[in-house]
Amino acid sequence: MSTAKYTRKELEVHNHRNNAVIIIDNVVYDVSEFLDDHPGGVEVLLDNAGKDASQCFHEVGHSEIALEWRQKFVIGEVVDEDKWEVVSRESAALEPAEPLTLGGVVSVWGPPVVLALLAVLFYAYLFP
CATH class of the missing domain: 3.10.120.10 (Cytochrome b5-like heme/steroid binding domain)
Structure with missing residues (x-):
């Protein structure tokens, strides 16, 4: 056929x-x-x-x-x-990922880490 x-x-x-x-x-x-x-x-x-x-x-x-x-x-x-x-x-699933860079890590983790440090300092200031 x-x-x-x-x-x-x-x-x-x-x-x-x-x-x-x-x-x-x-x-x-x-x-x-x-x-x-x-x-x-x-x-x-x-x-x-x-x-x-x-x-x-x-x-x-x-x-x-x-x-x-x-x-x-x-x-x-x-x-x-x-x-x-x-x-x-x-083959589409195995495409290489973008390489990990310091700038990428800082842009992702920087804001939460800064906010966490500010929260710790604010807590230590209010409750000594």
């Missing part, structure tokens, strides 16, 4: 309640029947209908069950010429 292929241009018109299609990682999903059942609400699906929703989908962080369940909505994939690079969830 061959998989249906769609261009991104073809899918742009599938952006309303009765005909909502989204693209996630170059796979095309017809979510028209799922709109009212979507735990995140109808709006998020309609906002992404007719478009690539990969980034939005991965930013939310779906459960493994949701990842498996979405397979029942697959209707095809994007044609090879229109495919975008797929960023795996693991």
